[in-house]
Amino acid sequence: MFETIDFSIIGVDEAGRGPLFGPVVAAAVYFPGGELIEGVDDSKALDEERRERLFEIIVNKAIYGIGTATPEEVDILNIFHATELAMNRALDSLAEKVQIGTVLVDGKNLKLKYPARCVVHGDSKIYQIAAASIVAKVYRDRLMRQFHEKFPHYGLERNKGYPTPEHLEALKKCGPTPFHRLSFEPVLKLLTFERLKIWVESREISFDRYNKLVKLLEVDLFGNTKYAIKKRQKSRGGK
Structure with a gap:
């Protein structure tokens, strides 16, 4: 399945670029002893039970680092640059344990602080990237189960923050x-200027994030967002 396996390689992958909730998580994985774990594959090709089982084996046999980028960083930087940030943090974590050598990362056009080569669909081609995809996915899924305990209305335990009908309906309610x-x-259009003001005043979001969102919402002098204005115009039969 994989190309010829070079155990000097460090593989990097992420999980959670598409969800509406929670961080993007990246993992960097290196197998110093050349361990070949049966069943390792792109995390998307595995069911949850197999991912969980393989995760435990990988983290016991590999040297790995995990990095995250918060929803705030996603909002301020955008998801692409937040993904780069999470990957850099994963490599920083790994660098505390081993010297960073050859790095292969799943994706394209990613620019990391360490010399790295992007491999499109790398999680199905490179053994270490596949292992990293499993570590990142399981780590993030476990975070979502923890968030579910605090925010049970959104079904995070099941949807992991992705825009499922259940999650979208909960957002509306x-x-x-x-x-x-x-x-x-899908989240931005539900925001109000009043809610943002409450969050920034209570320091639940930063001023940088607040300012970025106000610009995206195109808030007018009366505190109306572009979505509220469009909704009002539509109800009046306007354009």
């Missing part, structure tokens, strides 16, 4: 939280 990616369109 309950509104977003500061742990949502507020710049993502």
Whole structure:
């Protein structure tokens, strides 16, 4: 399945670019002893039970680092640059344990602080990237189960923050939280200027994030967002 395995390689992958809630997580994985673990594959090709089982084996046999980028960083930087940040943090964590050598990363056009080569669909081609995809995915899924305990209305234990019908319906009923990616369109259109003011005044979000979101919402002098204005115009039969 994989190309010829070079055990000097460090593999890097991420999990959680598409969700509306929670961090993006990256993992960097290195196998110093050349361990070949049966069943390792792209995390998307594995069911949850197999991912969990392989995760435990990988973290016991590999040297690995994990990095995250918060929803706030996603909103301020955008998801692409937040992914780069999470990957750099994963490599920083790994660098505390081993010298960083050859790095292969899943994706394209990513610019990391360490010399790295991007491999499109690398999680199905490179053994270490596949292992990193499992570590990142399971780590993030476990975080979502923890968040579910605090925010049970959104079904995070099941949807892991992705925009499922259940999650979207809960957003309409309950509104977003500061742990949502507020710049993502399905969440952004539900925000009000009043809610943002409350969050920034209570320091639940930073001023940088607040300012970025106010610009995205195109808030007018009366505190109306572009979505509220469009909704009002539509109800009046305007354009």
